[in-house]
Amino acid sequence: EVVLTQSPAALSLSPGERATLSCRASQSVATFLAWYQQKPGQAPRLLIYGAANRATGVPARFSGSGSGTDFTLSISSLEPEDFGVYYCLHRRTWPLTFGQGTKVEIK
């Protein structure tokens, strides 16, 4: 089973700042990795799939990079609505697994 470790656990940034979130896999998942945003009381929202492809309707300030075991989600200029918990998910092999999440707080 692939273990995904996200860092940091939480970060607090001001609007306009850049956010950098990390997801590290215990073994290579190639580019079979996605990023999700979840706000309280809501279902997760797909942001990035295939490590670097923005999902439909996702603003250009969100970008993903990486392959193998190290991945990054960047938010170039934080907007107030970008608060929430961000999860990575791999689908390189079964079972799929999620990272434990990174909580983003907007100051």
Next chain:
Amino acid sequence: QVQLQESGPGLVKPSGTLSLTCAVSGVSINSSNYWSWVRQPPGRGLEWIGEIFHNESPHSKPSLQSRVTISIDKSKNQFSLKLTSVTAADTAVYYCARGGVIAAAGFYDYWGQGLLVTVSS
């Protein structure tokens, strides 16, 4: 527009069976997509339960495999989850989701709103 909607009991007794259904609209359940279940215990992270593609054998989380059944009902355009021998540890919000093979390389692009299931006597 693709929509998914979970339904089922919100309260299940310990040692009982949790049975949920996900009604799919806007796309055929026969289409080339993954149909999945994900859960989230209160205040905690997301946990993948399992998925099924067409009517192939489903795949599930190894620690749940002996208790989980995922199946498709083509006639009703829906899929379901059964989890047996539940305990309080199975209390969670249960989500159904579609893994869009063409739209999102199999990743979950459409989700239901979630259903809180509490295991308690």
